[in-house]
Amino acid sequence: MELFLHQVLAGLATGGIYACMALAVVMIYQAIDHLNFAQGEMAMFSTFIAWQLIQWGLPYWLAFGATIAISFVAGVAIERVVLKPLHNAPVLSHVVAFIALLAILNSAAGFIWDYTIKSFPTPFGNGPLFEQGLMSKHDGGMIAVTLLMLAFLYLFFRHTRIGLAMRAAAANPESARLAGIRVGWMTALGWGMAAAIGSVAGMLIAPVVFLEPNMMLSILLYGFAGAVVGGLTSPGGAVLGGFLVGIVENLAGTYIPVVGREMKLTIALFIIVAVLCVKPSGLFGRPIVTRV
Amino acid sequence: MSKLLEARALCAFYGATQVLFGFDLSIEEGGITTLLGANGAGKTTTLRALCGMVRTTGDIRFDGKAIRGRATEDIVRLGIAHVPQGRGTFSRQTVEENLEIGAMTRSGRAAIDADIERVYGYFPRLMERRRQQAGTLSGGEQQMLAVGRAMMLRPRLMLLDEPSFGLAPLIVEELFGILRTLNQTEKVSMLVVEQNAALALDLAEEAYLIETGELVTSGPARQLRDDENIRRAYLGY
Ligand SMILES: Nc1ncnc2c1ncn2[C@@H]1O[C@H](COP(=O)(O)OP(=O)(O)O)[C@@H](O)[C@H]1O
Ligand SMILES: [Mg+2]
Numbered sequence: 029m030e031l032f033l034h035q036v037l038a039g040l041a042t043g044g045i046y047a048c049m050a051l052a053v054v055m056i057y058q059a060i061d062h063l064n065f066a067q068g069e070m071a072m073f074s075t076f077i078a079w080q081l082i083q084w085g086l087p088y089w090l091a092f093g094a095t096i097a098i099s100f101v102a103g104v105a106i107e108r109v110v111l112k113p114l115h116n117a118p119v120l121s122h123v124v125a126f127i128a129l130l131a132i133l134n135s136a137a138g139f140i141w142d143y144t145i146k147s148f149p150t151p152f153g154n155g156p157l158f159e160q161g162l163m164s165k166h167d168g169g170m171i172a173v174t175l176l177m178l179a180f181l182y183l184f185f186r187h188t189r190i191g192l193a194m195r196a197a198a199a200n201p202e203s204a205r206l207a208g209i210r211v212g213w214m215t216a217l218g219w220g221m222a223a224a225i226g227s228v229a230g231m232l233i234a235p236v237v238f239l240e241p242n243m244m245l246s247i248l249l250y251g252f253a254g255a256v257v258g259g260l261t262s263p264g265g266a267v268l269g270g271f272l273v274g275i276v277e278n279l280a281g282t283y284i285p286v287v288g289r290e291m292k293l294t295i296a297l298f299i300i301v302a303v304l305c306v307k308p309s310g311l312f313g314r315p316i317v318t319r320v
Numbered sequence: 321m322s323k324l325l326e327a328r329a330l331c332a333f334y335g336a337t338q339v340l341f342g343f344d345l346s347i348e349e350g351g352i353t354t355l356l357g358a359n360g361a362g363k364t365t366t367l368r369a370l371c372g373m374v375r376t377t378g379d380i381r382f383d384g385k386a387i388r389g390r391a392t393e394d395i396v397r398l399g400i401a402h403v404p405q406g407r408g409t410f411s412r413q414t415v416e417e418n419l420e421i422g423a424m425t426r427s428g429r430a431a432i433d434a435d436i437e438r439v440y441g442y443f444p445r446l447m448e449r450r451r452q453q454a455g456t457l458s459g460g461e462q463q464m465l466a467v468g469r470a471m472m473l474r475p476r477l478m479l480l481d482e483p484s485f486g487l488a489p490l491i492v493e494e495l496f497g498i499l500r501t502l503n504q505t506e507k508v509s510m511l512v513v514e515q516n517a518a519l520a521l522d523l524a525e526e527a528y529l530i531e532t533g534e535l536v537t538s539g540p541a542r543q544l545r546d547d548e549n550i551r552r553a554y555l556g557y
Contacts, residue, residue: 203410206404209421
């Protein structure tokens with residue numbers, strides 16, 4: 029039982045990483061109605077920017093804030109420059125654009141900062157959060173920040189007009205236009221916010237996995253898993269989904285002998301497929317109630 | 321009376337397919353105009369053309385300003401509210417959020433809140449369901465919500481695409497009564513597309529009849545109603 033609880037706690041710690049990424053995934057899914065495969069690389073690139081700022085001598089929190097702002101602007105710019113022209117193109121064109129973006133960001137980061145592993149500072153400290161270890165101060169801080177972002181998003185989407193306009197634009201673009209909403213800019217805003225959230229995720233994840241151009245490859249997959257479990261439409265569901273994936277992964281690694289370390293990533297894929305088969309709208313996704 | 325909206329030589333295209341073949345249309349300020357025609361005649365396309373939602377050639381003027389080629393959002397912001405075919409409900413949002421969305425181009429919290437109450441005054445059933453997901457409303461309630469959403473824009477012109485479609489006769493009667501009131505008390509000009517010609521000719525002062533994207537005839541609604549040949553050939557009653 030003790031082992032079980034420990035593993036759940038450790039799962040929560042890794043789950044915090046996934047939850048953070050899943051939040052960014054859901055954000056973009058809400059804005060563009062599909063997944064952005066380049067999201068992990070965008071977060072990675074943002075994290076490098078933060079690292080560079082810190083190298084240049086900026087205090088951590090200043091670099092943190094500046095990175096969020098830069099990422100937001102870059103996210104908006106990517107939408108306006110790369111994706112707006114594809115506006116009427118089929119989904120496949122978008123997928124190709126995402127993959128191109130992924131490759132470009134990955135090699136650009138490698139070119140500018142090279143592929144050696146860098147350590148990234150944590151503002152929360154490295155010591156254990158509790159006596160028994162398992163969850164570090166950093167893990168705790170990461171979970172707290174994730175929950176804070178979630179609260180912010182909730183308030184933003186539920187209680188601001190611009191949040192409502194974004195939801196309207198995503199749910200029914202044509203009808204939103206007829207209400208005078210500038211749908212294109214709402215999408216760009218969604219990209220900006222997703223990039224900003226992704227940058228926070230990257231900066232929180234980097235102290236754990238170390239900073240290098242490929243750091244987000246597997247984490248994005250876990251983020252997708254968390255988001256799919258959560259139903260892709262609900263930020264709260266995504267965070268819960270992220271934690272669940274972390275816990276399941278840890279428990280499976282402990283109790284199912286064949287899983288071990290190498291097979292862990294398969295768990296994410298397995299969870300995605302399983303959830304899609306059993307409950308396509310996710311565990312927390314609101315099924316649409318329609319009457320005709 | 322002056323013309324609020326004037327379209328000349330209006331053509332519209334879906335890709336390479338031409339659907340409207342150059343007709344003129346004008347809407348009197350303060351009046352109700354109806355656009356009639358069989359299924360597939362191009363009524364919906366005409367409304368979409370006026371709002372910049374399809375590729376269009378010709379000249380469209382709203383209040384004297386050329387609007388053809390402008391973005392839909394910008395046309396709407398001039399005060400043209402389009403109640404689309406199928407009602408365009410934001411089904412996951414609540415009834416009240418739908419109304420809020422309709423006022424998205426406006427500022428001034430107090431005025432918006434007052435207008436929400438005004439819509440509830442016209443449609444008390446929406447008030448009862450204000451916190452409900454709009455997708456759960458009945459067809460008639462969704463149509464009322466669509467009209468309410470359009471009212472929230474404080475439009476000068478309302479374009480309504482088959483508002484009676486799929487509704488029970490009693491609901492239709494109620495809805496058309498409210499449209500008439502809106503026109504008279506709020507001075508909202510209207511262009512109403514209908515398949516139910518008898519109903520529309522009763523409501524409107526002016527009428528246009530189109531067939532496969534071309535104008536068949538236009539004139540005072542009374543005149544079309546009284547023209548036996550037109551009625552038999554095109555209006556089916
Ligand atoms: N999205 C579209 N793409 C291609 N053709 C269309 C499209 N929408 C409508 N049409 C065609 O345009 C013509 C007019 O359609 P529409 O304006 O919807 O007619 P109405 O509203 O009078 O029933 C029809 O022949 C229809 O098949
Ligand atoms: Mg139609």
